[in-house]
Amino acid sequence: MIKLLNEGAFLLNGDKIYPDDAESLKKLQSQLGNKNISREMAKKNTIAYPILQEHNHSGDSKNLKIKFDAMAAHDMTYMGVLQTARASGVTKFPIPFVLTSCHNSLCAVGGTINEDDHVFALSAAKKYGGIYVPPNISVIHQFMKEKIAASGKMILGADSHTRGGALGAISIGEGAGELVKQLLCKTYDIAYPKIIGVYLTGKPENGIGPQDIALAIIGAVFKNGFVKNKIMEFVGPGIKNLSVDFRNGIDIMTTESACLSTxxxxxxxxKEYFEIHGREGDYKELNPGNIAYYDGLIYLDLSKIKSMIAMPFHPSNVYTIDEVNQNLYDVLDKVEKDAVKLIDSGSTKFTLKDKVRNNKLYVQQGSVAGCAGGTYENICAVASILDGHHLGNGNFSLSIYPASQPIYLSLIRNGTAAKIIAAGALFKTAFCGSCIGVADIPANNTLTIRHVTRNFPNREGSKPGNGQIAATALMDARSIAATAINDGVLTSATDLDIDYNVPKYYFDRGIYDSRVYYGYGKVDENQKIIIGPNISDWPEMTELPDNLILKVASFIEDPVTSTDELIPSGDTSSYRSNPSKLAEFTLIRRDPEYVGRAKKIQNAEKARIIGNLPFTENNDLKDAFTRVTEIYKNINLKNTGFGSLIYAVKPGDGSAREYAASCQKVLGGYANIAKEYATKRYRSNLINWGMIPFTIEDDPKFRCNDFIFIPNIRKTLLKKCQKLDAYIVRDKIEKFTLNIHKLTDNEINIILSGCLINYNKKQ
Structure with missing residues (x-):
């Protein structure tokens, strides 16, 4: 089904694979009549290489400084971009910048605050020359595919699922700070990434959809880090057997593999896709050169992929649906044990085994939605399965969300929507809510199956702290529909004999022309920014002190910690335009005591900065400071700052939302310590908020509430040292080693300045 080639591979004429060894290289040189063929030469023949170099402004092919062609952010992230940009002195948007209102379209909490942010964004688009997409018109990634992405171009998005690879656009999801740099005409700095070939062959069998292929890939590569921070380049004869919608459905899910882009x-x-959308000029044929080299290769036979399911609580927790049905109690027992480890459930018990009747697993809810599920062909497939059936009035419910209004309109006009509605499913508007936990929130102890991007703990909207626990399994739309017509019994779409009907798609651009504000190049200096009562600026942040005494405010030993655990998505994100309010939710579902611990040490730092004694409520800090000064005589309250840090084994999996880092900073955080960082984007977010991304090689000897003393941190950063001595401060002081993997000059200066905003002001 899937094979991984770790040692690299050559691809000849886009078709034949040769392993990276001396014998293969000799054969290739002989076949092509060129003894100069080498690995380094062939690396330049990937599809990715010329695109990256055309956007590189460093003059150094190995250390890239990228300027993007366009950007996008949605209403869970664009407030951070806009607030940071305004604070940094932005006067106009130099490239097309799309602001979509697709995540917080409902007023889930706080009255008017979601719509206030939409009004704010529209006024900013008018003032600075942006593109504004109102609520329920399109989800962010669908709009970018339909209107912006172009072959050979590069797109930066403030959402981790920013992808346009199937259309030939290298698209990268990052935190708000990286978008602000582009608005200031600065660059995205990164070492040239490794390129992993994804060689597709064969043709999917009837009933297999893009989510099945995507989950199979994620299951093969996430846990071993095979594509982490690398670019996946899809090649091979199997591509011709996939429609563009199908390719897009695979592509959007590659984020869950931890790759950088595709x-x-x-x-x-x-080419036909661009023609349908009235953008013929944006197509370019892209192929690898006659001999291309990949740093690793994924060989995937599409014909061997079965109907897949990612069980709670991660997209990589992958099985075939048949495997689950054949080993029900073993699989469910493992998920229940995972729940105990991952969910702070208190006295509330979560179980899946109670959903088994007559050795069949019954599901309570289904959803097909957002950038992954809400594509035209996915919904047509659902309609083909539901046609002539009725879901009944039992426990199972099904919601369908087309990813854009043009898709919605085409499905209405050709009768597809009528089949879905007649079957008893709900047909809704473009919205990301069921992916992030602000729509279709299931009942307590419910299992929901969704064709969306993620199934992290509580991402479906349950709140264990309030005694509410539910869980999500990811599946393809086809198997969700098959389950729906089988009274909620978990069912593979390949068990059905269906003639899938996909009517010709007609794109009506009038919907966008009449509702979207196209302001690129139309700067209105007189436009007033409309600021609602919840919208507030970032608090002032100080420069990095010479020395640090940091309290370990949270200690997380889970193998991976997602950004959803660091700062929950869902209703809490409605406060994203108020940094102080949002920060109150940091780690609320994972470590509810973190905020109190962080704020207590932050109060000491605030007192220190204005010249007051910082130890009034912090006797433990006073003791730690005294012990440090007994050894380091030059340490004093003027040159030593106090703050908090978080330790996690592998933090930052998932979303690009900068709030996972900025909320820590707002609460006085100065650093993270980790074995490794799950994604580049989370590490970048830490840096852009002036926080130091330390790593540690051995298991830490410190624990929660311990103090860590880090002397001469400013000098260490300026000297570009990648190892430094730090000290655990208890009754005795114990030395250990922290690592700082290579930082660029700009990154060092951002940390020294205290955050990207301060750095930009200096510039």
């Missing part, structure tokens, strides 16, 4: 070879099907 790029696909393009063909006439992609």
């Amino acid at each position: 790029i696909w070879k393009t063909d006439n099907r992609v």
Whole structure:
């Protein structure tokens, strides 16, 4: 089904694979009549290489400084971009910047605050020359595919699922700070990434959809880090057997593999996609050169992929649906044990085994939605399965969300929507809510199956702290529909004999033309920014002190910690335009005591900065400071700052939301310590908020509430040292080693300045 080649591989004429060894290289040199063929030369023949170099402004092919062609953010992230940009002195948007209102379209909490942010964004688009997409018109990634992405271009988005690879656009999801740098005409700095070939062959069997392929890939590569922070380049003869919608459905899910981005070879099907959307000029045929080299290769036979399911609580927790049904109690027992480890459930018990009747697993809810599920062909497939059936009035419910109003309109006009509604499913508007936990929130102890991007703990909207626990399994739309017509019994779509009907798609651009504000290049200096009562600026942040005494305010030993655990999505994100209010939710579902611990040490730092004694409520800090000064005589309250840090084994999996880092900073955080960082984007977010991304090689000897003393941290950063001595401060002081993996000059200066905003002001 899937094979991984760790040692690299050559690809000849886009078709034949050769392993990276001396014998293969000799054969290739002989076949091509060129003894100069080498690995380094062939690396330049990937699809990705010329695109990256055309956007590189460093003059150094190995250390890239990228300027993007366009950007996008949604209403869970664009407030951070806009507030930081305004604080940094932005006067106009130099490239097309799309602001979509697709995550917080409902007023889940706080009265008017969600709509206030939409009004704010529209006024900013008018003032600075942006593109504004109102609520329920399109989800962010669908709009970018339909209107912005172009072959050979590069897109930066403030959302981790920013992808346009199937259309030939290298697209990267990052935190708000990286978008602000582009608005200031600065660059995205990164070492040239490794390129992993994804060689597709064969044709999917009837009933297999893009989520099945995507989950199979994620299951093969996430846990071993095979594509982490690398670019996946899709090649091979199997691509021609996939529609563009199908390719897009796979592409959007590659984020869950932890890769940096993707790029696909393009063909006439992609050309037709651009023609349908009235953008013929944005197509370019992209292929690897006659001999291309990949740093690793994923070989995938599409014909061997079965109907897949990612059980709670991660997209990589992958099985075939048949495997689950054949080993029900073993699989469910493992998930229940995972729940105990991952969910702070108190006295509330979560179980899946109670959903088994007559050795069949019954599901209570289904949803097909957002950038992954809400594509035209996915919904047509659902309609083909539901046609002639009725879901009944039992426990199972099904919601369908087309990813854009143009898709919605086409489904209405050709009768597809009528089949879905007649079957008893709900047909809704473009919205990301069921992916992030602000729509279709299930009942307590419910299992929901969704064709969305993620199934992290509590991401479906349950709140263990309030005694509410539910869980999500990820599946393809086809198997969700198959389950729906089988009274909620977990069912593979390949068990059905269905003639899938996909009517011709007609794109009506009038919906966008009449509702979207296209302001790129139309700066209105007189436009007033409309600021609602919840919208507040970032609090002032100080420069990095010479020395640090940091309290370990949270200690997380889970193998991976997602950004959803660091700062929950869902209703809490409605406060995203008020940094102080949002920070109150930091780690609320994972470590509810963190905020109190962080604020207590932050109060000491605030007192220190204004010249007051910082130890009034912090006797433990006073004791730690005294012990440090007994050894380091030059330490005093003027040159030593106090703050908090978080330890986690592997933090930052998932979303690009900068709030996972900025909320820690707002609460006085100065650093993270980790074995490794799950994604580049989370590490970048820490840096852009002036926090130091330390790593540690051995298991830590410190624990929660311990103090860590880090002397001469400013000098250490300026000297670009990658190892430094730090000290655990208890009754005795114990030395240990912290690592700082290579930082660029700009990153060092951002940390020294205290955050990106301070750094930009200096510039």
